[in-house]
Amino acid sequence: MYLTKPDAKTFSAEPTQFMTLIPTVYNADTLGIRPDLIKRPIESWKELLNPEFKGKTAILNIPSIGIMDAAMVVEAMGIHKYPDKGNMTKAEIDLTIKTLIEAKKAGQFRALWKDFNESVNLMASGEVVIQSMWSPAVTAVRTKGIDCVFQPLKEGYRAWAAGFGVPKSVTGKKADGVYEFINWFLDGWAGAYLNRQGYYSAVLETAKAKMEAYEWAYWMEGKAATQDIKSPNGDLLAKAGAVRDGGSYETRMGGIACWNAIMDENAYMVQKWNEFVAA
């Protein structure tokens, strides 16, 4: 992830002063479910395409993320074992999209979602009982007082990471400002905010300093909450005694099955994804 010089187009073999991307946030994603409407344990990604939930599932309509959720499902169904879900071959993309199209034609999906709020809405209204989801969306459903679980699954999590890249057009004073912002971002306040949403901030030590001990124990150590857990906005998220879905940082991040990445066949993948949407 290091470059030889600021505007280099090739990676450096050893660490240098120039990073391609300053890490900011990452997480392990899984399926969100409505336990009150499903009424039985969910343990596998394959449940997303289980006909039992016909017309009550959703997958996200962001090709690079959606296709990997789909790959988790395809593998869990025993259709294909992917050597690398983050870098599929054309044949694997074809197979994954074919599975999605068959499910779509059979009426499996209630909707696809693209916007964070859409996923919250789908889940909270009961239109959907199991779907691809993001951690803060699950907490957003919960703060409405509706039971929603970010369900750990036996096949593991789909992980992602994001960061800041500095455009080369930013120079001088502007560049100083940019670095100042990055420093502030990693200084703890933003990190604590992200952690309380269920994400993991890139610099955990500074975030820890800005969080209460009981919050850290709940979010990071997988311990039962000793007090009510509030969202960053102050809404009640989990009552005292509750344990975070998936448990501690080590358990969650230790259970990662694949990482989001730009595939070599990215253009082909996007084209095939459009085919799925049009089917």
Add this chain to the structure above:
Amino acid sequence: MRNTARHLPAWLQALPFSAVFVVFFIVPLLLVLAVSFWRASDYELIPAFTGQNYLDVFTGCAIGGELCVTFKTYLSTFKFCFLVWAITLLTGFTVAYFLAFHVRSTGMQTLLFVICTVPFWTSNVIRMISWVPLLGRNGLINQALQSVGVIDAPLEWLLFSDFAVVLAFVHLYTMFMIVPIFNSMMRIDRALIEAAEDAGATGWQTLWNVIVPLSRTGIIIGSIFVVTIVMGDFVTIGVMGGQQIASVGKIIQVQTSYLQFPMAAANAVILLAITMMMVWGLTRLVDIRKEL
């Protein structure tokens, strides 16, 4: 020479708007056209002159059997276009007719007009998301129908379906039909209607032989609005169709979000060409400049 001098003020008057038009419309459009011939990798745009993007848009279209993605998507978009056009035309014409011929006072007309704009008082996205509690599985309509015993299970097709998309479009864009048609109707000389009545025409005959032909300009302008909006839409179809219905706009949006600008540009150029042909066809039916 003298001729040019005489026209100079007119040219100057037209200059500011032309300049804005050139900078913010013509130039970007030319850029889109240029980029549609470029190539792109995952991270950068590469200036080139290749027709590959256009070929890629029509991948699989030459082969028989199932329709290719592009044709299927256009077919679906045309379908919505036609349905929405027909329904907004009928509704818009009726509302405009009521406003123009039945409401006598200007104050009342203004008030009713303001009521017609109510759908525009909130943001597009909020408005569309609000359909969920109304049309959803546990929404008001399903609850009401179930409680009076008309249906046993909730109707699934109310939301995230073709029906929902058409409903939202009609709700949003009927206004674009009402305004120009109302405008045309207000210009109709009321003496003509009296004359038709005196000549023994029935209400329907007056409507069909006098009012409809004289509202033609408004109908065509309204149609152009509705057709162009629906052809390019991806938000309404996305939200109301549960993102499961394809639209050309959606394809372009997905491509741009993955930095595949040349492909997106090629799609945009094709969409523009098709929409322009539709608009051209509509303007053949009436000389708008002469009528205005």
